Amino acid sequence: MSTAIKDTQKMIEEVLDAYPEKSKKDRAKHLAANDPTGQCSTCQVKSNIKSRPGVMTVRGCAYAGAKGVVWGPVKDQITISHGPVGCGQYSWWSRRNYYNGRTGIDTFGTMHITTDFQEKNIVYGGDKGLEAAMHELKELFPLAKGIGILSECPVGLIGDDIEAVSKRVAKEFKFPIVPVRCEGFRGVSQSLGHHIANDTIKDYVLGKGELDTSTPYDVALIGDYNIGGDAWASRKILEEMGLRVISQYTGDATLNEIAIATKAKLNLIHCYRSMNYICRHMEEEYGIPWMEFNFFGPTKSFESIRKIAARFDEKIQEKAEAVIAKYRPVMERIVEEYRPKLEGKKVMLYVGGLRPRHTIGAYEDLGMEVVASGYEFGHGDDYKRTYPELKEGAVIMDDATLYELEEFTRRLRPDMVGSGIKEKYSYHKLGVPFRQMHSWDYSGPYHGFDGFPVFARDMDMTVNSPTWALIRRKR
Amino acid sequence: MIKIKDHNELFGQPDYQEQFERKKEFERPWPEEKVEEVAEWTKTEDYRKLNFARQNIKINPAKACQPLGAVFCASGFEGAMPFVQGAQGCVAYFRSHLSRHFKEPFAAISTSMTEDAAVFGGLNNMLEGLENTYALYKPKMISVSTTCMAEVIGDDLNAYIKTAREKGVIPQDLPVPFAHTPSFVGSHIVGYDNMLKGILKALSEDRKGEQNGKINIIPGFDAYTGDYREIKRLMALMGIEHTLLADVSETFDSPNTGEYKLYPGGTPLEEAMDAVNAAGTVSLQKYSTVKTMDYIQKEWGQKTFTLPLIGIRNTDRFFEELSRLTGRPVPAAIEAERGRAVDAMVDSHPYVHGRRFALVGDPDQLLGMISLIMEMGGEPVHIVCTNGDKHFEAEATELLASGPFGASGKVYINKDMWHMRSLLFTEPVDMLIGNSYAKFLTRDTGTPLIRIGFPLFDRHHLHRYPIIGYQGALNLVTMIVNTVLDEMDRKTVDTTSFDVIR
Numbered sequence: 001m002s003t004a005i006k007d008t009q010k011m012i013e014e015v016l017d018a019y020p021e022k023s024k025k026d027r028a029k030h031l032a033a034n035d036p037t038g039q040c041s042t043c044q045v046k047s048n049i050k051s052r053p054g055v056m057t058v059r060g061c062a063y064a065g066a067k068g069v070v071w072g073p074v075k076d077q078i079t080i081s082h083g084p085v086g087c088g089q090y091s092w093w094s095r096r097n098y099y100n101g102r103t104g105i106d107t108f109g110t111m112h113i114t115t116d117f118q119e120k121n122i123v124y125g126g127d128k129g130l131e132a133a134m135h136e137l138k139e140l141f142p143l144a145k146g147i148g149i150l151s152e153c154p155v156g157l158i159g160d161d162i163e164a165v166s167k168r169v170a171k172e173f174k175f176p177i178v179p180v181r182c183e184g185f186r187g188v189s190q191s192l193g194h195h196i197a198n199d200t201i202k203d204y205v206l207g208k209g210e211l212d213t214s215t216p217y218d219v220a221l222i223g224d225y226n227i228g229g230d231a232w233a234s235r236k237i238l239e240e241m242g243l244r245v246i247s248q249y250t251g252d253a254t255l256n257e258i259a260i261a262t263k264a265k266l267n268l269i270h271c272y273r274s275m276n277y278i279c280r281h282m283e284e285e286y287g288i289p290w291m292e293f294n295f296f297g298p299t300k301s302f303e304s305i306r307k308i309a310a311r312f313d314e315k316i317q318e319k320a321e322a323v324i325a326k327y328r329p330v331m332e333r334i335v336e337e338y339r340p341k342l343e344g345k346k347v348m349l350y351v352g353g354l355r356p357r358h359t360i361g362a363y364e365d366l367g368m369e370v371v372a373s374g375y376e377f378g379h380g381d382d383y384k385r386t387y388p389e390l391k392e393g394a395v396i397m398d399d400a401t402l403y404e405l406e407e408f409t410r411r412l413r414p415d416m417v418g419s420g421i422k423e424k425y426s427y428h429k430l431g432v433p434f435r436q437m438h439s440w441d442y443s444g445p446y447h448g449f450d451g452f453p454v455f456a457r458d459m460d461m462t463v464n465s466p467t468w469a470l471i472r473r474k475r
Numbered sequence: 476m477i478k479i480k481d482h483n484e485l486f487g488q489p490d491y492q493e494q495f496e497r498k499k500e501f502e503r504p505w506p507e508e509k510v511e512e513v514a515e516w517t518k519t520e521d522y523r524k525l526n527f528a529r530q531n532i533k534i535n536p537a538k539a540c541q542p543l544g545a546v547f548c549a550s551g552f553e554g555a556m557p558f559v560q561g562a563q564g565c566v567a568y569f570r571s572h573l574s575r576h577f578k579e580p581f582a583a584i585s586t587s588m589t590e591d592a593a594v595f596g597g598l599n600n601m602l603e604g605l606e607n608t609y610a611l612y613k614p615k616m617i618s619v620s621t622t623c624m625a626e627v628i629g630d631d632l633n634a635y636i637k638t639a640r641e642k643g644v645i646p647q648d649l650p651v652p653f654a655h656t657p658s659f660v661g662s663h664i665v666g667y668d669n670m671l672k673g674i675l676k677a678l679s680e681d682r683k684g685e686q687n688g689k690i691n692i693i694p695g696f697d698a699y700t701g702d703y704r705e706i707k708r709l710m711a712l713m714g715i716e717h718t719l720l721a722d723v724s725e726t727f728d729s730p731n732t733g734e735y736k737l738y739p740g741g742t743p744l745e746e747a748m749d750a751v752n753a754a755g756t757v758s759l760q761k762y763s764t765v766k767t768m769d770y771i772q773k774e775w776g777q778k779t780f781t782l783p784l785i786g787i788r789n790t791d792r793f794f795e796e797l798s799r800l801t802g803r804p805v806p807a808a809i810e811a812e813r814g815r816a817v818d819a820m821v822d823s824h825p826y827v828h829g830r831r832f833a834l835v836g837d838p839d840q841l842l843g844m845i846s847l848i849m850e851m852g853g854e855p856v857h858i859v860c861t862n863g864d865k866h867f868e869a870e871a872t873e874l875l876a877s878g879p880f881g882a883s884g885k886v887y888i889n890k891d892m893w894h895m896r897s898l899l900f901t902e903p904v905d906m907l908i909g910n911s912y913a914k915f916l917t918r919d920t921g922t923p924l925i926r927i928g929f930p931l932f933d934r935h936h937l938h939r940y941p942i943i944g945y946q947g948a949l950n951l952v953t954m955i956v957n958t959v960l961d962e963m964d965r966k967t968v969d970t971t972s973f974d975v976i977r
Contacts (some may be wrong), residue, residue: 054605
């Protein structure tokens with residue numbers, strides 16, 4: 001075992017010392033020193049396991065995964081937060097899944113629509129109210145193409161039958177009504193919510209759309225939620241390669257787009273964690289192959305473009321090379337501008353979905369090194385994909401707590417941290433440069449060739465802001 | 476320097492606009508004429524009728540749930556950790572929500588209950604949760620509230636906490652107040668109330684002794700940290716010894732010293748424990764402190780006063796009562812502040828007089844704002860309060876009836892911002908007051924927004940400026956009149972009325 005790994009392991013042990021025995025034993029399984037070769041048996045983390053009560057996990061719930069991530073961005077359906085008012089309130093337009101449309105008329109993305117459960121709903125059930133609510137919505141929003149019912153905790157606990165209500169009303173309305181059993185107490189994190197949402201796409205929408213013509217170059221862009229316009233920036237590249245993107249999952253998506261993905265020749269998946277389920281299903285049921293790709297930073301984007309093109313004919317491959325040739329100098333100019341300001345800077349990441357591994361290349365394009373990375377709700381397959389991307393001895397964290405993040409920061413002294421809103425301001429207090437890597441800190445896009453310049457600019461302003469130097473520390 | 480284009484500019488470019496057009500082939504949107512037709516219809520009286528007839532669905536409501544108010548309140552005490560019995564996603568949401576408003580870290584604990592807790596109850600989650608919290612975050616007090624999950628399955632907090640003490644997972648003398656805060660009852664203001672009552676009950680146990688001559692002040696669910704500092708400043712000027720109960724000013728506005736403090740301030744526990752011996756308690760909000768004030772009056776036997784502090788007349792009344800209660804005169808410095816605020820209102824009145832306002836927000840804040848607007852000669856027209864009850868409706872209606880400027884005002888309780896949209900289209904007003912989400916109303920109806928309330932996500936630092944007292948009135952008047960003037964500039968930019976002196 002190398003010294004880099006041993007040093008990191010020792011540091012992890014020190015951090016764990018503060019825990020009570022039971023939690024210490026548990027948390028030890030979720031923290032490891034990275035071994036890119038995968039040979040070191042103690043260098044793998046356990047994941048997708050219940051969080052310990054009271055440790056201050058950063059994780060959210062199944063509702064957050066199903067409503068916040070997967071279904072929320074679908075723009076022409078009405079998404080009902082079914083239950084008490086809070087869940088919908090706190091997830092109201094916080095993920096910035098950009099879309100085109102007239103909100104409140106033919107699209108509903110920035111709206112918070114809830115059955116607002118009261119005590120009587122808990123006692124007598126919420127099904128009757130739900131049915132009435134859907135009729136009211138249908139009258140007020142005649143252009144809605146469907147309704148999603150995203151269950152909050154009480155719905156599952158009081159034994160409501162939202163499936164029966166959905167079935168009845170769908171027959172009447174003649175459009176999809178999708179009951180999603182994403183009660184927050186199900187599973188251990190957002191992750192189960194993604195899975196449940198994928199399953200409902202499969203059961204209620206998939207294969208039921210219209211597409212007039214097909215071409216050999218039809219692809220679906222899966223697992224891109226168009227945060228700050230990410231999917232649009234990715235789509236631009238795919239179209240320039242000569243591909244026809246018939247469906248976006250689920251950023252800026254309509255129900256029809258979701259439905260016609262079965263007509264794609266290849267499914268391209270960006271966020272593997274949240275959407276691998278639907279890709280696997282389409283592979284098994286419709287024989288559609290799928291492949292992962294990475295559009296963060298020029299190195300990974302060029303790699304991915306070639307990998308995607310290799311699945312098509314020469315015409316596409318030529319165009320792919322032309323795309324690379326077109327953007328290479330543009331990207332080089334960005335690197336030339338920003339790399340000198342960021343060279344050698346250390347980054348600590350703690351995010352969800354795909355970013356803990358997918359953004360590593362983009363940081364490296366700027367000369368930065370990711371010294372620690374972790375997932376809120378990753379599974380074993382995510383970590384398996386992450387180990388080779390990181391250097392030996394880097395810290396791998398699964399379901400990290402506020403306490404651990406702070407301790408690792410003290411010890412690793414990163415030049416910047418990329419994580420979420422809950423972490424952001426404690427880092428500001430610590431005087432550690434910080435960027436939200438869920439919402440791009442209200443910036444973006446970060447995907448593709450239009451995204452990388454924004455990413456580079458943002459990392460520079462994060463690391464090199466003069467405000468950090470104004471902080472007067474106590475001696 | 477390379478010019479970098481981000482989302483603000485990129486997507487208006489022709490290449491993206493063309494992409495959006497191409498994408499429609501797969502989207503299958505409605506024909507543009509149809510969309511236009513429906514959009515126009517939503518502006519009509521007919522649509523308003525339909526909109527107001529709905530009983531079973533809220534669209535863009537202006538309220539949060541009880542547990543949020545509870546953790547907000549719990550964080551206002553020295554060394555206190557808000558601790559939530561229930562599913563973990565809720566706490567992630569409370570933390571995000573509060574951090575987005577205050578731009579500050581917010582720590583709170585969840586007991587991460589899952590399916591097994593739904594079947595067997597949440598006792599084990601509570602025990603392990605308390606043990607871990609105490610070991611990792613070393614709180615001086617753990618304030619327990621609940622989410623809807625724990626409430627639906629009927630977790631017994633009192634018994635669970637007792638068990639935790641018996642089993643020794645937390646020290647015997649660690650204060651662990653609790654409150655049941657189901658999210659399907661009331662709203663964040665009720666959660667605040669329940670938690671505060673729970674905390675005061677736990678801390679005052681066996682503490683009743685000699686009167687200490689102090690006054691307790693309860694701000695209520697107030698997301699303006701500037702207000703907490705303002706009340707302390709005013710009490711110092713008055714020379715009144717006081718205890719601010721649930722003082723969140725440091726929690727949500729702590730200095731940057733290169734150090735992250737988990738517990739940056741809050742009401743000192745010793746003081747909070749002695750609150751039971753105060754000469755009286757003043758609440759600055761009525762609807763977020765109903766149960767707490769009732770408890771203080773009945774159980775502590777104290778004189779209680781509800782004295783709102785938004786607007787000139789409210790502030791006058793506050794100082795008169797406080798002066799009477801403490802026997803201390805209102806100092807000249809405060810009188811001078813009043814004079815300055817009134818001077819500003821006199822100077823600015825031409826831009827507010829006769830202007831029609833729509834307001835959406837929490838009950839107490841709305842009452843204060845109605846009062847202030849009427850003092851300026853403005854006319855509150857639509858008052859939408861999602862979390863207002865019948866008492867609020869009656870009080871607000873009476874306030875509107877108290878002067879000629881309230882004549883066209885109407886109060887809508889249990890209504891939301893989609894109702895407000897209909898109101899703004901069918902009975903237009905000049906200005907809108909509300910939280911950040913009200914900006915969608917501005918987009919749809921063109922009514923300029925003055926951001927007052929909670930949450931304020933899309934503007935920075937507003938919460939650091941007080942809106943209470945005379946200084947607060949001055950700040951509010953500044954915000955209101957300058958938004959009116961900004962709008963005037965916007966509308967007259969191509970005309971001769973684009974004046975430089977106003």
